[in-house]
Amino acid sequence: MSISAIRSQFPILDQEVNGHPLVYLDSAATSQKPIAVIEAMDRYYREYNSNIHRGVHTLGTRATDAFEGAREKIRAFIGAKSSKEIIYTRGTTAALNLVAHSYARAKLTEGDEIVITPMEHHANLIPWQQAAKATGATLKYIPLQEDGTIQLEAVRETVTDRTKIVAIAHVSNVLGTINPVKEIADIAHDNGAIIVVDGAQSTPHMKVDVQDLNADFFAFSGHKMSGPTGIGVLYGKQSLLENMEPLETGGEMIDFVDYYDSTWKELPWKFEAGTMPIAESVGLAAAIDFLQDIGLDAIHQHETALATYALERLETIEGIQIYGPRDRVGLVTFNLGDVHPHDVATVLDAEGIAVRAGHHCAQPLMKWLGVSSTARASFYLYNTTDEIDALVEGLKKTKEYFSDVL
Incomplete structure (x- = not known):
């Protein structure tokens, strides 16, 4: 499908x-x-x-079939063994919190280790901070290289036989770094730990196979992959999920309720309390069909080409500081001299260009970079090199506007 044909499918553009x-x-x-x-x-x-799951009437049956059909589509999309391993959540944050509460707090004891990285989104950091505080476990960080990548030797030096959980982003939302999750999973498993993967920034942009990655848990959101807000997915190995207690209770996750005790439904429903995001599951299934029609490999190649082009064009701007490795997904994070990123974003918005500015829910990474905030331009299947050219021209205008501080 041509880029013009793809763009025509997005009316907001x-x-x-x-x-x-x-x-x-x-x-x-x-x-x-x-x-x-x-x-x-x-x-x-x-x-x-x-x-x-409640009524026997026709509309209820059609809705249930669509909801469970979407679950099966998600299973196939990420290569899970069984639809029992696919848990609907509100998003990546809710999915990671579920693991941190239902798995980590039940398994960890004082002296155990949780290993993460400085590049984690707050959603894959704060739940582990809280789990460590609640259990007496120790939080450890894998050191980053100067370009924001991870060396496997550093992983081997950080993960020990006391490590019980390794939690890591598949792709950094700031640096665009693609982490070697499969190899890190091997190191975790060799030390008796499980690996939890934040897939929010990888699942929309490249093929994901949770079995090939050997992830124990894998989380992602619908709204970052052309789907609706309010829905996400937690994949978990069935053997792990079966031995976890639900975080939320009530509604349709129960099997039997008596006055003083209750039992839960089998997987995946025991983790799905209350009314689920039904319309959103329908939308997510449609998004998966859309992405697969184009092809995840084609999407990844397109975005990689855009990132390469963006780096080349942005590096022609004097005074710009770009963060992260050369090999990255389709995003570029930068600062323009001493101009505050919010000012950069405001000038760009006046030119019709929408970028992100701030700490990107990654304040420890900002500290590691030595800045308080950055600007970020991120690309997807509908973006073009002409739009990157517009970004460059917009940044040149920003330089002119703030010439007194550059």
């Missing part, structure tokens, strides 16, 4: 912002939604809106 054609370069925060996803959710609400 066909507009002007502040008198300029919209250049949306913030897909790492949330991606835009294609017509197929919007129409699939609209169809659910118009034609078979009903709750699931």
